[in-house]
Amino acid sequence: MNPILVVAGAEACRQRLVQVLVQAGYRVIEAETGRTALSIAQHSAPKLILIAIVMPDIGGLEIAAQLQENFGREAPPIILLGALPPIGLNDEPLASLVSGYLNMDVSPVELLATVQSQLVLSSS
DSSP states (O other): OOOEEEEOSOHHHHHHHHHHHHHTTOOEEEESSHHHHHHHHHHHOOSEEEEESSOSSSOHHHHHHHHHHHHGGGOOOEEEEESSOOTTTTSTTHHHHOSEEEETTOOHHHHHHHHHHHHHHHHO
16 A cells, blocks of 8 residues: 655654554655655655645645646645645635645544545545
């Protein structure tokens, strides 16, 4: 199974998400910068990407746009992570870049439900 890519500059947040996903049986790859995430996505073909809106180098929406440009229709689903949803997320073209949004302190139950639903949707 292709991995899930978790991208967040805040190590504590990234580790919490990774721990929940690994304990649920998912294979996970981590990235702490946007540039690293883009490189990993090119080489590992993640099935899903969870990415923080605020990153140390390239913002989550910019990374989503670059992935869409690189992969086109084959781009994996992207779930944004943040403290507050970005303004305009429900408007085009932002809505076409991502599959959803989760709060950074999402509960494990909600995280796993969202991941599972996105994986099911992307495989159909």
